[in-house]
Amino acid sequence: xxxxxxxxxxxxxxxxxxxxxxxxMKNIYILAVAAFVLTVTGxxxxxxxxxxxxxxxxxxxxxxxxxxxxSYTAMRNPYQGPWGWWSLxxxxxxxxxxxxxxxxxxxxxxxxxxxxxxWAADHSRISDTFRDLNSVSYVATNVLQFNPTAxxxxxxxxxxxxxxxxxLDGWGQVPYREPGEDVTQPSKVRKAPEEIAYLIxxxxxxxxNLPDGPAxxxxxDAAKVLLMKCYLNKGAFLNRTAPTFDAADMAKVIALADEMxxxxxxxxxxxxxxxFAPANDQLSKENIFTAQNIGGSDAGAVKDIWVPGLHxxxxxxxxxxxxxxxxxYNKFEAADSRRGxxxxxxxxxxxxxxxxxxxxQVDQNGANLKDRRGNNLIFTPEVSIIxxxxxxxxxxxxxxxxxxxDYANLATNLAENDxxxxxxxxxxxxxxxxxxxxxxxxxxxxIVNQLRTARGASVFSTLNLDNLLDxxxxxxxxxxxxxxxxxxxxxxxxxxxxxPADDPKYLVFPIPDNQLxxxxxxxxxxx
Amino acid sequence: xxxxxxxxxxxxxxxxxxxxxxAGVTVTWVNLPGKITNKGVELTLNAxxxxxxxxxxxxxxxxxxxxxxxxxxxxxxxxxxxxxxxLSGVTLEVIQDxxxxxxMVTRQYNGLNAQxxxxxxxxxxxxxxxxxxxxxxxxxxxxxxxxxxxxxxANLNGSLGQEIxxxxxxxxxxxxxxxxxxxxxxxxxxSSIQESLANPIASxxxxxxxxxxxxxxxxTIGYSIGNIGTAIKGLNVFVNGQNLFxxxxxxxxxxxxxxxxxxxxxxxxxxxxxxxxxxxTFNFGVNFSL
Numbered sequence: 001x002x003x004x005x006x007x008x009x010x011x012x013x014x015x016x017x018x019x020x021x022x023x024x025m026k027n028i029y030i031l032a033v034a035a036f037v038l039t040v041t042g043x044x045x046x047x048x049x050x051x052x053x054x055x056x057x058x059x060x061x062x063x064x065x066x067x068x069x070x071s072y073t074a075m076r077n078p079y080q081g082p083w084g085w086w087s088l089x090x091x092x093x094x095x096x097x098x099x100x101x102x103x104x105x106x107x108x109x110x111x112x113x114x115x116x117x118x119w120a121a122d123h124s125r126i127s128d129t130f131r132d133l134n135s136v137s138y139v140a141t142n143v144l145q146f147n148p149t150a151x152x153x154x155x156x157x158x159x160x161x162x163x164x165x166x167x168l169d170g171w172g173q174v175p176y177r178e179p180g181e182d183v184t185q186p187s188k189v190r191k192a193p194e195e196i197a198y199l200i201x202x203x204x205x206x207x208x209n210l211p212d213g214p215a216x217x218x219x220x221d222a223a224k225v226l227l228m229k230c231y232l233n234k235g236a237f238l239n240r241t242a243p244t245f246d247a248a249d250m251a252k253v254i255a256l257a258d259e260m261x262x263x264x265x266x267x268x269x270x271x272x273x274x275x276f277a278p279a280n281d282q283l284s285k286e287n288i289f290t291a292q293n294i295g296g297s298d299a300g301a302v303k304d305i306w307v308p309g310l311h312x313x314x315x316x317x318x319x320x321x322x323x324x325x326x327x328x329y330n331k332f333e334a335a336d337s338r339r340g341x342x343x344x345x346x347x348x349x350x351x352x353x354x355x356x357x358x359x360x361q362v363d364q365n366g367a368n369l370k371d372r373r374g375n376n377l378i379f380t381p382e383v384s385i386i387x388x389x390x391x392x393x394x395x396x397x398x399x400x401x402x403x404x405x406d407y408a409n410l411a412t413n414l415a416e417n418d419x420x421x422x423x424x425x426x427x428x429x430x431x432x433x434x435x436x437x438x439x440x441x442x443x444x445x446x447i448v449n450q451l452r453t454a455r456g457a458s459v460f461s462t463l464n465l466d467n468l469l470d471x472x473x474x475x476x477x478x479x480x481x482x483x484x485x486x487x488x489x490x491x492x493x494x495x496x497x498x499x500p501a502d503d504p505k506y507l508v509f510p511i512p513d514n515q516l517x518x519x520x521x522x523x524x525x526x527x
Numbered sequence: 528x529x530x531x532x533x534x535x536x537x538x539x540x541x542x543x544x545x546x547x548x549x550a551g552v553t554v555t556w557v558n559l560p561g562k563i564t565n566k567g568v569e570l571t572l573n574a575x576x577x578x579x580x581x582x583x584x585x586x587x588x589x590x591x592x593x594x595x596x597x598x599x600x601x602x603x604x605x606x607x608x609x610x611x612x613x614l615s616g617v618t619l620e621v622i623q624d625x626x627x628x629x630x631m632v633t634r635q636y637n638g639l640n641a642q643x644x645x646x647x648x649x650x651x652x653x654x655x656x657x658x659x660x661x662x663x664x665x666x667x668x669x670x671x672x673x674x675x676x677x678x679x680x681a682n683l684n685g686s687l688g689q690e691i692x693x694x695x696x697x698x699x700x701x702x703x704x705x706x707x708x709x710x711x712x713x714x715x716x717x718s719s720i721q722e723s724l725a726n727p728i729a730s731x732x733x734x735x736x737x738x739x740x741x742x743x744x745x746x747t748i749g750y751s752i753g754n755i756g757t758a759i760k761g762l763n764v765f766v767n768g769q770n771l772f773x774x775x776x777x778x779x780x781x782x783x784x785x786x787x788x789x790x791x792x793x794x795x796x797x798x799x800x801x802x803x804x805x806x807x808t809f810n811f812g813v814n815f816s817l
Contacts, residue, residue: 100727101725101727102701102703102723102724102725102726102727102728103612103613103698103701103703103704103727103728104612104613104728105613105727106613106614106727106728106729107613107614107615107616107617108614108616108617108729108730109651109652109729110616113652118652120652122603122605124616124618125616130546131543131546134546134547134548135546135547135548135549137546137547138546138547138548138549139549141547142549175545175546175547176547177547183544183545183547183548183549183555184544184545184555185545186545187545187546187547372706372707373706373707386644386727387725388642388644388723388725389725390706390723390724390725393724393725513602513603514543514602515543515545515546516602517545517601517602518545
């Protein structure tokens with residue numbers, strides 16, 4: 001509260017100034033010929049009393065549905081769009097790169113550091129994502145102190161487990177708080193073995209209480225997919241330099257997959273890109289867990305999954321940044337529907353196709369688009385971490401449009417496409433991987449070929465870890481899982497296009513500098 | 528002459544919450560355990576050189592030699608966010624143990640290579656302490672002359688040793704503006720090595736400039752006419768000019784600049800980003816009493 005008091009003597013002065021102001025354009029303005037200036041001087045006394053106190057974090061309401069809804073909304077920051085968790089999963093991988101394009105995308109080398117595996121403990125994208133993932137964990141935990149119903153409590157605990165799984169994947173240690181705990185105190189921290197055991201017990205406990213659907217709610221099958229991921233990645237989270245896979249864990253993965261396969265609830269969507277379309281909540285047969293976006297009124301940053309890759313002169317105008325690598329693009333067969341092509345409602349509006357944009361770009365009438373220098377806009381497969389040819393700057397790199405663009409809601413930037421977390425295809429490929437790691441190669445090959453056939457690709461004659469990893473790349477490219485896959489397949493430190501071999505310390509991210517005052521964190525080794 | 532050694536403790540600082548925490552609560556204000564010391568010497572000299580009935584002349588000057596240092600701060604507090612294309616999310620300054628307040632920590636620029644690309648120590652992946660926005664000397668001079676009814680006084684101020692980060696040159700006037708319908712500066716076109724149009728826009732010591740200056744802050748010539756009749760008393764006419772000249776090597780508009788580039792309530796210092804230039808102002812005035 002502020003009190004302002006005017007005290008003391010006041011002086012009244014009269015002046016008649018003639019003002020001539022010379023600005024630096026050397027123009028002369030005669031501002032005033034005569035003016036009365038009333039000057040009041042006095043003492044000002046400021047009494048300040050502080051009434052604010054930060055308690056347990058600002059959320060104090062007992063309205064459980066609103067708090068649960070806030071937990072879903074808190075997921076948008078770290079997960080939707082390419083800036084948060086997605087950027088940490090994709091840019092350090094072999095399927096995404098942000099080339100520095102002269103005036104664009106240097107950003108203190110932050111993007112290069114991700115692709116080259118040169119990040120440090122002050123990398124702002126790493127610390128912001130860590131903060132935002134933990135905020136999901138905090139907000140979901142907070143629901144639990146207001147006596148939620150069993151269903152509400154299970155949903156909140158699922159969202160918390162979902163965020164903590166990402167934190168475990170990224171940082172190898174997970175801070176947590178009890179409901180209602182004082183946020184000014186350091187949080188407790190679970191190390192990887194303790195956390196993976198906690199997540200498995202937590203998910204197993206909440207599955208009976210979760211609803212059956214819809215996909216945009218925390219649901220039973222979503223928890224089963226996350227539980228599958230816990231068992232499948234456990235060996236990698238516990239030993240990242242040499243992952244091992246326990247037969248009992250693989251059996252759990254297979255059993256959970258079979259529960260969902262036998263339910264008959266899901267099938268592979270005939271048109272792959274319908275899974276990501278504006279109406280994907282209606283069109284997709286395989287989406288298991290999504291974030292609901294309501295076009296034009298209530299949505300996360302899903303539109304940023306297409307905007308940063310598009311060129312300035314495309315519709316919508318993009319940021320001309322993100323690209324994929326030609327080695328990755330070349331893993332696709334020409335007939336593979338996942339490589340993309342014309343998409344109704346989009347290509348006829350702007351000329352932009354779904355999937356991979358390479359070569360001459362056109363508008364909706366087929367006329368060639370130009371870059372800003374007036375050359376034809378031809379996206380090239382060649383891309384460098386720093387583009388050095390002025391004529392190649394704007395066109396370097398194949399662009400990716402994973403989510404069909406929602407033209408109906410361009411004006412508000414709030415696209416209708418629901419953000420996709422888990423798909424049935426992942427259940428199938430995780431089952432195949434667990435079988436392959438259990439030496440059940442023949443049934444695994446059947447599953448992979450079933451998927452490849454559905455996508456229009458030729459069948460494999462054999463299955464091994466290499467072509468299964470490639471298949472996961474083709475199926476889940478730009479869905480924010482690639483780093484986790486590369487680590488589990490023990491290939492994350494190998495050199496690939498525009499990235500040298502690197503140090504094992506990069507298998508986990510550093511605990512951000514600004515959190516090290518919490519004594520329960522021990523900085524990951526090497527940082 | 529004064530010697531001073533001032534230690535500021537219990538700095539109020541917006542502490543980032545320890546996760547997990549609510550994203551809506553960005554900061555908690557705490558008193559930091561560290562301190563900031565300002566040590567130095569202040570010299571003041573005033574001389575009445577001539578003091579006669581109808582003529583006087585006096586000169587005054589002061590100089591403050593100052594050294595600023597942050598002590599015992601744990602960790603690194605980042606501030607000074609830079610602006611513009613290619614600089615998203617980039618911060619320049621730190622509050623860190625054993626460095627001056629708002630020390631500029633950035634890439635070390637080593638010039639252009641033959642292809643016209645910037646080169647940096649360790650390819651720019653390691654940042655170094657390369658600039659200090661705090662002056663080492665603060666100067667002030669004044670002169671007063673009176674001859675009969677005519678008076679003249681002038682004030683100069685200046686400060687030496689501080690550095691300015693020219694964010695405007697960094698991101699508003701880069702060489703890559705050529706060809707896309709924007710302006711750049713002649714310096715970049717008329718250099719011995721032609722900078723490549725593909726040279727990335729990056730923050731670095733290239734844009735840290737010497738911000739030392741001496742400025743004629745104001746000067747006034749007045750003539751005291753006195754009383755006119757019985758109605759007007761103490762009539763005085765004057766001409767006053769402000770910001771009359773600046774002596775500096777700084778390439779921006781005005782070295783006396785500090786655009787707020789604070790982060791989460793932590794202020795910054797010595798960053799220029801498209802400020803309005805300081806106006807040069809002339810006043811003609813008449814003063815009297817009734």
